[in-house]
Amino acid sequence: MVVSVPSIQASARSTLVTLVQEHVSSLVREATCVQRHCKRARMHAHGDSEQSGIIRRRLHADDVNMALQWRGSEKIYGTGTIGKESSESNKVNLEDYLKSEMDLRPPQEVGLTVHWLAVDGVQPDIPQNPGSQSREVKEMASRSTAAPAVTDEAAEGGIHVTQLLPRLLSEELRLYFTRVTSAVERGGATPITRQQQDAALAGIARDPGLQELVPFLVLYVSQSLSKHLGNPEHCRTLIRMARSLLQNPYLHLELHLHQLIPALLTCVVAERLSSREGGNHWTLRREAASTLVQVCHAFGDDYAMLEARVLKALCKAIGPGKALPTIYGGFTAITLFGPNAINSFLLPLAMGNWKKWASQLEKTNDAKKRLELQMCQQAALDSLSVLFTDDHRISEEEWEELQDTFGDQLVMIASQETDYALMSV
Known part of the structure; x- marks a missing residue:
């Protein structure tokens, strides 16, 4: 049997026309449903005259686009209406249309892009x-x-x-936030307010369902620490609040560390944390350092550069030319990172500054200056005590160098198993 090419083309054309007709008919029916449900029908007069009295509905391009979206097909970018024009005088010049209607670029499709x-x-x-x-x-x-x-x-x-x-928060969460911040602001001057404050901080440390409040609580802590730097006691309460957030197992603070860590670093190494003489800013520095190290230990596995960047900032704080309170805060924080950090960053600096601090302590009569020097010396001795109690191996040459620098101060902090301690008994 031989089939001619024209017959094949005619059959294909007939099949294609049938498919297109069915597709367009189905699309028009769905667009009509969209038009009816959206109540977007547009009426127009049918015939040669508007006075003919025949009124029909006309589809809009948005109706067709919605029908195509239902089918998963690509949208069309038409405007106006779809229908048969009654007169040839209504022909549209495409060039004029592009000049008048398409001055602005068509909107791009909504999508996602990746960037650093x-x-x-x-x-x-x-x-x-x-x-x-x-x-x-x-x-x-x-x-x-x-x-x-x-x-x-x-x-x-x-x-x-x-x-x-x-x-966007629920009324209960807004009330919770107000109660907590009010208890923190009132302070613990009286037993009742102290009890309310302890209860609020304990609730932050254990209550579930507070994840939506995390951005607000972290922002409150960071802003309040910056605002109340001259009030050590209030800052200590805020540090307790930050520690409570870290202790809560139901909260995720990963996205808010960029606000929390700078505020903690400020409380550790700031030159002046008390607006009056005798303010207990030394305790504030120790508590802030402990909380800062807790943050590094909690999120150090997820962020490999976190601990290194914090140590870099602390090493700048104990550099030459820094104030004694800043050096004390840096020594205290680095000590909490363990013997490796002490051996790498603190030990050479402590040995280099010890005699200078002792000489300044003998010459000055200023009580404030003497207290700052003594606190720096105590921080250096605390770092040495961590080395001795953590089974850190110290060579004989290092021990002789430490003995020449610190002298009898090593007797109180050295382990009983060392030769120096045994001879001094």
């Missing part, structure tokens, strides 16, 4: 990330309010940065 949000903890300066100007404006806005605010800021590159929205 941070590299080694530093945000790269690319159009997708908020610019430095927007970050400065954001910091100024955050410092101007003690409680979470609602502001929308236009960033560079058309990116809008939206701050926290307290109105």
